[in-house]
Amino acid sequence: MYQYHCLNAIARVGLKGFGKEYKETDDIRKAEAVLVRSAKMHDMDLPEKLLCIARAGAGVNNIPLDTCAKKGIVVFNTPGANANAVMEMTIASMLLASRDIIGGVEWVRKNAGDPEIAQLTEKTKKKFAGTEIAGKRLGIIGLGAIGVRVANAARHLGMEVLGYDPYLSIDAAWNLSRDVRHINDISEIYAKCDIITLHIPATDDTKGIIGKDAIAKMKKGVILINLARDVLVNEKDLFQGIGSGKIARYVTDFPTPAVAGHDHCLVIPHLGASTEESEDNCAVMAVLETKNYLENGNINNSVNYPACDMGVCVKPRVAIFHENAPGMLGQFTKAIGDGGHNISDLSNKSRGDVAYTLIDLEKDIEDKLIAKLEKIKGVFRVRVVRKTLNGK
16 A cells, blocks of 8 residues: 655545545655655655655645656656646736736725715826737747636637747647747847737746846836746846836846835735635646556656656556666666566656656566666666555
C-alpha cells in the first residue's frame, strides 16, 4: 500500500481518486507521495522514501526542483487545471481597470446614509466613467493554457488580440482563434496594445521582463495586468511608468507593500485560481499524475524530469533516474544482460542535465541487480515499479 501526505488542504474530490490501495498519513517520513499547494518546501528535509511531489496548481517556486531531481523525486504540476478560473479573473481585471467600478462602489458605500443618494448619484457618476474594452487592442504575453483562453474570450468581446509566445505548443496553436495575431517580436505588443496581460512562468529569463525598457516602448495610458507572478514586473520601474503616464492602471494578484493601496494599482489578494472548480480540477489532476507514476512509472506534467510514458505496467519494470550523459544507456543494458535478463521494452528520455529510463523485463529483477545499477556513476535512483503494490 502506498502512503501520501498533504502539506496543504487538498480537495477531497481529488483525494477520493486514490482508492483503497492508498492511505493518507500525517507523517511525511512515511509517505511515498506528497501533495502540496503553497507550503514552502525549500528548507524541508525530504525523506528517502519520498518518490514524488504533486503541486495542485501551476507555479512550483515553493519546491526545490534541482534538489528533488538529484534525489530522483519527480515533481508534477497541474497545467491547465485552473486555466478557466484565471481567464475569468483576467477578463474581470480588464473591466475593473477600464471602468472605475470599484471607485463607484466605494463611493456608494460611503454615502449610504445620505437620503438624497439617488439624486447625488446622477451628479457624481461622471467621476467613475471609463471606457469599453470592445474595440481595444489586447496584448497577451504567453499563450499557454490560460493565455489561449484569454485570447479567445477577448475576441468574443470584440477586442483585437495580439499574442506573443516563442514556445507556442501545437495544442495551443490548434486551440487559438484564427483571429488572434501571433506576434514574433514582443516589442510590437508594447508599442501597439491598449491592454497588456502576462501569462508566463517566473524563470531567470522572465523575472523583471516588465522593466524600464519595456515600459518605454508602451503606449501612453496602457493597462498592465499581472496575474502570473509578482517578480515579472520591476516595481521601481512600474511606479516610474505610472508617474510618467505610460501606465494608467496596474492590476495584480500579488499584494506587496509597494503596490497595496497605491491609487493606480488594483491589487487582488491572490484569487486568480481560487475557485471551487479550480481547486477540484487541480486535485483530480495531481492525484491522477501521482497514481500513474507510482503504479506505472509514467511521467506526465513533470517540471524537473522529462515526459515518459510506456503505458500500463504489466511486466517487471525498472525506473532509473540519472545524469544526461553519454554511455549511460549502454551501461544499463549491459548490466541487465549480464544479469541474465531480457529487455522487452525500453524508453529513455532526457531534460537538460537529467534523464529518465524505463525498462520492462521478462522476469522479476533481483536486489543484487538493482544494487549494481545504483552503483553506476551518474545514477541518482533506481526503483522497481509494481513489483508488488507496496511502494518499493
